[in-house]
Amino acid sequence: MKCATVAIIGRPSAGKSTLLNTICEMKVSITAATPQTTRNAIRGIYTDGRGQLIFTDTPGYHLSEQTLNKRLQDIARGSLNDSDAVLYLIDATRAPGQEEEAIAAMLATLKKTPVICCINKSDILSEAQIETARSFLVERLPSSPVLVASAKNDEGVDEILIELFKVAPEGDLLYGEDAYTDQPIEFRISEIIREKAISIVTDEIPHAIYVEVADLEYREADNTVWVRAFIIVERETQKGIIVGRGGEGIKKIRIASFKEVKRLFPGRKVNLDLRVKAQPKWRTNSIVLDRILR
Ligand SMILES: Nc1nc2c(ncn2[C@@H]2O[C@H](COP(=O)(O)OP(=O)(O)OP(=O)(O)O)[C@@H](O)[C@H]2O)c(=O)[nH]1
Ligand SMILES: [Mg+2]
Incomplete structure (x- = not known):
């Protein structure tokens, strides 16, 4: 049996919460068209015959000096340390820019934690946008696989689970088979x-x-x-x-x-x-x- 904690990291509005809800088949984390929706480390739990993945949805990583934003950055960074694996989500409809560089650089410093990259919103991406995002990721995180998915349409999501179970350590389930979140x-x-x-x-x-x-x-x-x-x-x-x-x-x-x-x-x-x-x-x-x- 495998069991892993997985932090979902990415810029605001990359689709992290949408992906978590698709994986858990339940509204675990709220979503919105406006950025910076998630403000807490929100756990969503996925269990099947292979084992259990305990995801932490995090606040979108946004570079800003405002008090609230700095606290949100701390929450996102903190959940990296507690995780067996990182799922790095990119919204390739937007150019990478400084913020994406900061996230990729932060993930590149993780020595022991495997990072799985995923280009999200494939339903609205052109081939060129996918390739630009892919090159960005391959260059900065050469040892990470790069997947393409649509969190919204549940496309490519099974492949994400396959990659995560590949890197998940052996272990007993931490939550019951029917659990999908632990939020009060x-x-x-x-x-x-x-x-x-x-x-x-x-x-x-x-x-x-x-x-x-x-x-x-x-x-x-x-x-x-x-x-x-x-x-x-x-x-x-x-x-x-x-x-x-x-x-x-x-x-x-x-x-x-x-x-x-x-x-x-x-x-x-x-x-x-x-x-x-x-x-x-x-x-x-x-x-x-x-x-x-x-
Ligand atoms: N077209 C398309 N839209 C998506 C997809 N995934 C998410 N979205 C949309 O992107 C917007 C942001 O989604 P969220 O899931 O709230 O994004 P988030 O990364 O959790 O954002 P923060 O919590 O602000 O960091 C919403 O309008 C979603 O409907 C996708 O695969 N395709
Ligand atoms: Mg969110």
Whole structure:
């Protein structure tokens, strides 16, 4: 039996979370069209006859001096050290640039950990784009295999698993065969809500959002789970945008969140109370960051 921990690394929006969800056949990690969606080291577990792969989805590696971004970089780097293998995902629709160079250089210094490279978004790539990305990878990480896949369309994903099992060490399963994540339920709820909130706003607002589940209570009497959560933004104007005209925005977020949160509590009723508040400068507040970037 094989068992390995695998860090998924790449630039923001490379498709890391999408790939993890495809592999686990479950929404384990939220995704968005806007970059810098993932903020935590999120585990997703895949098990089959060959053994178990315990993936860590990481925040997209983004070069920036802002406090929040530096913390996100630390999370991504930290998960490299804890892993038996690294899955390096490239979005070849964009030119490599400085950020990709920084990631490739960081991975090239890993002496013992095998790195599997994967060019993602094959469904929208030209041959020329694939070849450019391939040369970039072969030059910088000569001992790594380079695969091509579409995380979104589940193409080339089996090949990724084959390569990972090749380098995985022998070992007993660390999680039960049916496990697909180890995230606490409050965290999963807050992420679902954040995904829905991000999906209705644009520009810089997605980065100004975090979500906190204030209460989670199961009431036996009516078999209902009561959830009270806050969407927190930085400014009153952003709050207005989330709430929307006549409450349209928050209503949309609530309905979309409710559908997914309900799936986390099969056979139970769910009551979701959602509010918005502004908390200036939370992105530089270390107390908030310590709490949400576990
Ligand atoms: N066409 C296409 N789009 C993809 C593919 N994989 C992911 N995407 C899209 O790329 C965008 C970013 O996907 P995510 O999975 O959130 O990317 P990520 O690497 O986790 O991003 P961060 O968490 O911000 O680092 C989303 O709009 C996805 O739908 C793919 O294989 N093909
Ligand atoms: Mg992500």
